[in-house]
Amino acid sequence: MKLYKLILLTSFVSGCISSNVLDSNTSPSTKKGVIAIHSDELSYSEKEALIILPGFGGSKKGRRHQKKYFNNVGYDLYIPDYIDRRSYAGTIDRFTKLYNTYRLEEYKKVHIFSYILGSYVLNEFINESGKKNIKTIVYNRSPLQERAPRVVVESIPLIGRIFAGKVLNEFSKVSYTPILNDEINIGIIVENKATPLIRRFKKLTMSYGPIDWNNLDLNQSYDELIYTPLNHDEMYYSFDVIGLDILEFIKYSKFTKEARYIPYDWDPFEKTPK
Numbered sequence: 001m002k003l004y005k006l007i008l009l010t011s012f013v014s015g016c017i018s019s020n021v022l023d024s025n026t027s028p029s030t031k032k033g034v035i036a037i038h039s040d041e042l043s044y045s046e047k048e049a050l051i052i053l054p055g056f057g058g059s060k061k062g063r064r065h066q067k068k069y070f071n072n073v074g075y076d077l078y079i080p081d082y083i084d085r086r087s088y089a090g091t092i093d094r095f096t097k098l099y100n101t102y103r104l105e106e107y108k109k110v111h112i113f114s115y116i117l118g119s120y121v122l123n124e125f126i127n128e129s130g131k132k133n134i135k136t137i138v139y140n141r142s143p144l145q146e147r148a149p150r151v152v153v154e155s156i157p158l159i160g161r162i163f164a165g166k167v168l169n170e171f172s173k174v175s176y177t178p179i180l181n182d183e184i185n186i187g188i189i190v191e192n193k194a195t196p197l198i199r200r201f202k203k204l205t206m207s208y209g210p211i212d213w214n215n216l217d218l219n220q221s222y223d224e225l226i227y228t229p230l231n232h233d234e235m236y237y238s239f240d241v242i243g244l245d246i247l248e249f250i251k252y253s254k255f256t257k258e259a260r261y262i263p264y265d266w267d268p269f270e271k272t273p274k
Contacts, residue, residue: 035067036102038076044106048135050075050250051110053082053095053118054236056149056164062236069239073247075111078102083117085165088174091117092124099125099132109135111250115235116146123177131183136250141218142191143211144198144268145232146176150208151201178220186222187249189242192264193231193273202269213263224249226259229273 039047050073052066063079070077080098084090104110110133114122119139126134149172152160160168179186192213198205216225226245230238239246245255266273 034081034098034102035063035077035079037067037071044103045108047107048075048109048111049104049107050077051104051112052077052079053112053114053122054079055115055117056083056168057115057232057236058083059236065237065239069243070247075250076107078104082121083164083167085167088167088170091167092121092128095121095125096129099129105132107133109133111136111138113138113140113246115140116142116232117171120171120174120176123179126179127177131179134184136185136187136253138187138189138246138249139220139222140191140232140235141188141220142232143213143216143218144194144205145191147205147208148195148197148232151198151204155201155204176219181221181223185249185253186220187253187255188218188220188222188225189235189245190216190218190225190227190263191232191235192227192229192266192268193234194268195231195233198231199269199271223253224255224261226255226261227263228260229264 038049050070052070054062058081066079067077080095082091082094082098084094099105112118112122112134114137119141122137126132149160149168153169153172157169194202194205228235228242230241235242245259248254248256264273
C-alpha cells in the first residue's frame with residue numbers, strides 16, 4: 001500500500017476508532033478515565049443516574065461534548081473509559097466492575113445511552129448479571145457502522161490493531177445478544193448515513209448483505225425506534241440534533257414529536273445526502 005493511502009486510511013480509522021480504550025494496567029476501580037459528576041445533596045437511593053457508554057469512536061472531544069450537554073439535566077452523570085484492548089470479555093468485565101465501583105446499583109434508577117460497542121457490552125452485562133435498577137436504555141444502532149469492525153479487520157488489520165488492540169478483532173466476530181423490554185424502556189436511534197470509513201469501503205461493506213432500511217433486522221425488541229440523519233462520527237458531538245430525543249425518551253419513554261420514525265429517502269453513502 002502506498003504511503004499516502006496508508007496515511008489517509010489511518011485518518012479515517014482514527015476518526016472511527018479512537019484512543020477510548022484502556023491500557024491493560026488500568027482498572028475502573030482506580031477511577032481513572034471516568035467522568036463522574038454527581039450531587040451530594042441527596043442519597044443514592046433518592047437519585048437517578050445517566051450512563052453514557054461510548055464505543056470505538058469515543059474520544060476526549062466526544063466526552064467533552066457529552067459532559068457539556070448532559071451535565072445538570074437532573075441525573076448524576078457517568079461517562080467511562082471501559083474498553084479493554086486485550087479482549088471483549090475483559091471489556092464486559094471492566095463495565096461490571098465499574099457498575100460496582102461507582103455504587104450504581106444503589107441509585108433509584110439508572111438510564112443508559114449506549115453507542116454500538118456499548119450496546120453489545122451492556123446486553124451481555126444484563127444477561128449475565130440481571131437488569132438490576134436499569135430503567136431506560138437508548139441504543140445507538142447502525143446497519144452500516146456495525147459492519148465497520150469487520151471491514152477494518154479484513155481490509156486494514158494492522159491499523160485497527162494499533163488503534164484498538166485485540167478487542168476489535170474479537171468484536172468483529174461477535175453477534176448481537178438481545179434483551180427483552182418487558183421491564184426496561186427501550187428506545188433505538190438508527191443512523192441513516194455512512195461514515196467516511198464505510199464510504200471508503202462501500203463495496204466490502206455491502207458484500208456482507210443488503211440492508212432493507214424499511215424493515216431493519218436489529219435483533220432487539222423496543223418501545224420506539226427513530227432515524228437520525230447523522231453518521232456514527234457525528235453521533236458523538238451533534239447533541240443539538242439527538243440530545244433532546246435522548247432526554248425525552250428517558251423521561252417519558254417516548255421520543256419527541258419532531259423525531260423521524262421512517263428512514264430518510266436518500267443514498268446513505270453520499271457524502272451529503274439529499
